[in-house]
Amino acid sequence: MKTILAAYSGVLKGTGTSILSSLQDLPLAFWLHGSKMERHLQVLSVLQWVLSFLALGAVCTVLLIYMFCTDCWLIAALYTAWLIVDWNTPKQGGRRSSWVRSWRVWSYFRDYFPIRLIKTHNLPPNRNYIFGYHPHGILCFGAFCNFGTEATGFSKKFPGIKPSLATLAGNFRMPVLRDYLMSGGICPVNKNSIDYLLTCNGTGNAVIIVVGGAAESLHCAPGKNSVILKNRKGFVKMALQKGSDLVPVYSFGENDAYKQVILEEGSYWKNIQKKLQKLFGFAPCLFHGCGLFFGDSWGIVPYAKPITTIGKHSFCQEQTMNGRQMLTGLDFLAVGEPITVPKIEEPSEKMVDLYHAMYVKSLQCLFDQYKTRFGLKESDMLVIE
Numbered sequence: 151m152k153t154i155l156a157a158y159s160g161v162l163k164g165t166g167t168s169i170l171s172s173l174q175d176l177p178l179a180f181w182l183h184g185s186k187m188e189r190h191l192q193v194l195s196v197l198q199w200v201l202s203f204l205a206l207g208a209v210c211t212v213l214l215i216y217m218f219c220t221d222c223w224l225i226a227a228l229y230t231a232w233l234i235v236d237w238n239t240p241k242q243g244g245r246r247s248s249w250v251r252s253w254r255v256w257s258y259f260r261d262y263f264p265i266r267l268i269k270t271h272n273l274p275p276n277r278n279y280i281f282g283y284h285p286h287g288i289l290c291f292g293a294f295c296n297f298g299t300e301a302t303g304f305s306k307k308f309p310g311i312k313p314s315l316a317t318l319a320g321n322f323r324m325p326v327l328r329d330y331l332m333s334g335g336i337c338p339v340n341k342n343s344i345d346y347l348l349t350c351n352g353t354g355n356a357v358i359i360v361v362g363g364a365a366e367s368l369h370c371a372p373g374k375n376s377v378i379l380k381n382r383k384g385f386v387k388m389a390l391q392k393g394s395d396l397v398p399v400y401s402f403g404e405n406d407a408y409k410q411v412i413l414e415e416g417s418y419w420k421n422i423q424k425k426l427q428k429l430f431g432f433a434p435c436l437f438h439g440c441g442l443f444f445g446d447s448w449g450i451v452p453y454a455k456p457i458t459t460i461g462k463h464s465f466c467q468e469q470t471m472n473g474r475q476m477l478t479g480l481d482f483l484a485v486g487e488p489i490t491v492p493k494i495e496e497p498s499e500k501m502v503d504l505y506h507a508m509y510v511k512s513l514q515c516l517f518d519q520y521k522t523r524f525g526l527k528e529s530d531m532l533v534i535e
Contacts, residue, residue, distance in 0.1 A: 188258075193442065193451060195258035196291075200450055203289060207324025214325050233325060240322040240332060241343045243351055244314070248300075250333035256301035263403075265295045265457045267302030275310025275354035278347075278394040279488055280385055281461070283358050284377045284513065286366040287404035288437050290317075292457040297358045298334040314347055315358045318431055341388075348392040358399075359385050364433040368423065370405040371412060372455075375517070375526070376533035379510060386506045393493025396505070398513040400532075401459040402524040407452035411436040458524050460516060510534060 217226035239245060260266075273279065283293050296302050297313040304313055316339035322328040337343045339359060347355045360366075362378040369376060389396050413420040427433040441447030489512060494501060517532040 188261075192258045192262035195255045196262045197442065197451055198255070199259060199294070200289065200452070202327070202330060204450075206330065207321060207327035210326040211324055229325065240319075240328060240338050241340070242346050244332040244335065244337050245329070246312070246335040247333040251298070251300045251335065253299075256295065256299035259299070260295050260301040262454055263291065263295075263407075263452075263457050265292055265302060265459070267296055267304060267307065267459075273308050273311050273356070273488070277488075278353055278392065279311075279356040279397055280348075280389045280394050281313075281356055281358040281397045281399050282385060282509065282513070283360045283399045283401065283459075284362060284379070285370060285375070285401065285404055286360050286362045286364075287370050287401070288367055288408045288410065288435070289452070290360055290404070291407055291452065292401040292404050292459045293358060293360060294334075295457075296459055297356075298336050310354045311356050312354060313356045313358060316344065316360070318364075319343075320431055344388060345392075348388075348394050356397075357394075361385060364427055364431065368427075368433045368435055369412065370408075371410055372406045374405055375521075375530060376535060377513075378535050379513070380534055383502050383506045386509060387497055387502045389491045390494045390497040390501065390505060393491060395488035395491050396509055397461050397488040398509055398516055399459060399461045400513060400516050400520075401457055402520070402526075403455050403457040404459075406455040407457070408437040408439050409453075456524075460520055 214226055214229065217223060281297075283290070293315055296304060297315040300306075305311070312335065314335050314337045316337050317331070319338035319340045321331055322338050337347065337357075344357050344359075347357050361382050363382075366378045369378075386396065388394075413423060423433060423435070438448045439450055439452040441449035442451055489505075489508060491505060514532055514534070521530055521532075522528055
C-alpha cells in the first residue's frame with residue numbers, strides 16, 4: 151500500500167513515477183510477471199490434459215446417467231441416441247479437427263517439458279507408415295504432443311502425412327472423452343481401426359502404436375530404459391499385410407515424467423494389478439509427479455523433464471556436417487527414413503520373425519546412437535523384454 155501511495159504522490163508532484171512501474175516492484179503475490187504467468191499457463195495446460203485423460207470419461211458417464219433422473223433427461227436421451235448412431239466413427243478414421251489440434255493450449259503443453267520436433271528426412275506421402283513408439287511411460291506425453299496436436303508442427307514439416315495416435319479402445323466408449331480424443335486424430339488401437347486407416351483412407355497415413363502398451367507402463371521409472379517388445383509381433387505382421395513401412399521411435403525422457411511405486415513381482419498387490427490389467431485393458435498404477443503450487447510436493451502434475459523423441463534411420467550411421475554432429479540440443483523429435491516393408495497378405499511366421507528382428511535391431515541401434523546426447527552414459531543399455 152505504501153508503494154502505491156508513493157507512486158500516486160509522485161504523479162501528483164510531477165516526478166514522473168508511474169503507478170504501473172511501482173506496481174511492478176510489488177511482491178509476486180500481488181503482481182504476476184509475464185514469465186511467471188507463462189509458466190502458470192504451461193502447468194495448467196498439462197494439468198487439464200492429465201485430468202481429462204484420467205477422469206473426463208468417467209465424470210461425463212456419471213453425469214449422463216444422472217441427467218436421465220432430472221428434468222434434463224431429454225438432452226441425455228438425444229445425446230445417447232447420437233452416440234449410438236456415431237458409435238463406429240472412431241473405427242472409421244475418426245473425426246479429426248485441425249482447429250482443435252492447433253489450439254494455443256498445446257503450445258503451452260509443449261513448452262512445459264519441453265518437447266520439440268526437428269525434421270531430418272522426408273516421408274513420401276505416397277506410402278503408409280506404422281510408427282512403433284517406445285517407451286510407454288505413464289501417460290505418453292511425447293506421443294500425444296507430437297502426434298495428437300500441431301504444437302511441434304508435424305503437418306507442416308511432413309506435408310501430406312496424417313498422424314493417428316492409437317490408444318485404448320475403451321476410451322472411445324466414454325461420452326465426450328471420445329470426441330475430445332478423435333478431434334486430435336487419435337484412434338482406437340484395434341484391428342478394424344488400423345485396417346481402415348491403412349487400406350481405406352488412401353496413402354500418407356501414419357499410425358502410431360505404443361508397442362509396449364499397458365504392461366510396459368507398470369515397469370517405467372525415471373532413468374530406466376526398458377521396453378516390452380520381444381514377443382510383440384502383431385504390428386509387424388500388420389505392416390506386412392498392408393505393405394506399410396515401419397518406423398521405430400524412441401522417446402528419451404518419457405519415463406522421467408512421473409515417479410511410480412513398482413510393486414514386487416509375485417506379491418499380492420502385483421497379482422491384483424495384473425488381473426485388473428487383463429480385465430480392463432489398462433494397468434492401474436501408483437504414481438506421482440509434483441504439486442500444482444510447490445515443485446517439491448507430491449501431485450499429479452508431471453515433472454518438467456525434457457522429452458526427446460527420435461525416429462530411426464534405415465542405417466546405423468552417425469550423420470555429420472562439416473565434421474560436426476548435425477543434431478544438437480536436448481529437445482527434438484527426428485523422424486528418419488523408414489524401414490521399407492513389402493506387402494504380403496499372408497506372411498509366414500518366418501517372415502514376421504525376420505522383420506521383427508530387423509525392427510528390434512534398428513531400435514537398439516537408434517538407442518545406442520543417440521543415448522549419450524541426452525544425458526545417458528555409453529555403458530547404459532536398452533533392455534528389451
